[in-house]
Amino acid sequence: MAEIDLQKIVSHCKEYGFIFPSSEIYDNLGAVYDYGPFGAELKNHIKEYWWKSMVQMNENIVGIDAAIFMHPTTWKASGHVDSFSDPLIDNKDSKKRYRADVLLEEKIDKLKEKGEKELAKKNLLQDSEEEKAKASRDYAKGVTLENAYKQAAEASDFKRYKELIEEYEIVCEVSGTKNWTDVRQFNLMFNTQLGSVSEESNTIYLRPETAQGIFVNFLNVQKTARMKIPFGIAQIGKAFRNEIVARQFIFRMREFEQMEMQFFVRPGTQKEWFDKWKQTRLKWHLALGTSPEKLRFHVHEKLAHYADAAEDIQFRFPIGFKELEGIHSRTDFDLSEHQKYSGKKLQYFDSELNQNYVPFVIETSIGLDRMFLRILSDALKEETLENGETRTVLNIPPALAPIKVAVLPLVKKDGLPEKAREIIDTLKFVGRTFYEEKDSIGKRYRRMDAIGTPYCITVDHQTLEDNTVTIRERDTMQQDRIAISEIEKIVGSKVDMNNLLRKALAE
């Protein structure tokens, strides 16, 4: 079987109406993609699988749908305003990238250290800053730079950063040169204006993650749905990040969709819930029939500021093992921060313990678009058949397939099309159906293979006599003769989302 690379998947998506580059007639909008007719169906089915397994199947999880716009302070509290934007500078010779603020701070320290060594010889270390500066030229330089840097930092004057870097002859440690680019600030959050034009105070952000919509609604949800800890809040929604480098098709996009759930637990129990959700989520992935070797856990070595444990579920994409879903133990960081910034209590009264506390949070967060890519990477195959021919087939899990069943008259005469139409009318409740009478039957089978339709029903002359049809299965290409009255049951049970859910939830 031929190896499928990302390029093949991109072509297939384009050719068969799964995914198009955004605004293609205007030469694309970078790292933004649109879902076409079959893509939208598949994406919706993935959402359905996730939502049902999380919300419908768990009594203690409820769903919400929070707005993309949020109060600007939200992002101060979450830490995104501060740590989502760094002033960066590149050395043109070594191509190394540095944080401009770090370069300057290091220089300040170096100058001061040098000065202190000098002062130590003169036994002047105990003196005040001013005295030190008077006695040592290096130390004085360090202090001057420090002041200039602080001033520039307060004013967010990045041009000044560069001037200082040049003035103080900071060199790249790799190339040793002073050939720097301008300092640029990359804020990963998109912003826009709310309300009247050009009022600076009304700058708001497009959310860079969906999670905060859940945290700020914690009490609303807990009280109105009368939830008792431990419980979860789930949601599916768009998030936006102005990635510096956004590439690899829909793997990293500027506008993307997350499916995430925040699970609120009693402090101290987070470890056990963390482990539980890891296993639950892995099972959800495995139920789709993916071979276990393509999935693995990956432990974060560097933890984000809010987490006390974090692991990813990685999938082996054609571009290698990459993050698909994150499971994070977020502690009480988010709720505590919002409590601090809003001045409102975000606590839960635990009647068993008879006390109030800020709950701890376990988050499961999966990229919907990544999930989509994972399904396609797993499903797209170029098979070589016994007769030497090849066929392109998408063996998508039937419950997720865009089209569930196609009905095909063997020839388009002798009343076969009419009979086929009659049959297809009875199958509407199974899911999306497809009717096709053009071209040879083999060609039509292959076309259905290419978009992942699990079943084809073929109507022939015998059908008119005894009401039986041929049912052809996508993966095995096997054909059986069955009664028309059986189609709905056979196809229906195979494509039924509930059967997939049963597998995901089975112990």
Place this chain on the structure above:
RNA sequence: GCGGAAGUAGCUCAGCUGGUAGAGCGACAGCCUUCCAAGCUGUAGGUCGCGGGUUCGAACCUCGUCUUCCGCUCCA
């Protein structure tokens, strides 16, 4: 953002030392066909990514720009 490569039909790609575009597959319509991309006939679809320059003349040379891919970097 840096370096490298590439942009020609829906997809995959030809296109010579400059002379205003082709193939295979696909799509659409019809004919023929009793079960795995068959055959026949016909049709549609491209200002060669975009913009300047050189030239009598540019898909081809040149400059710029955008987009995509690979590497670096980054990644809550």
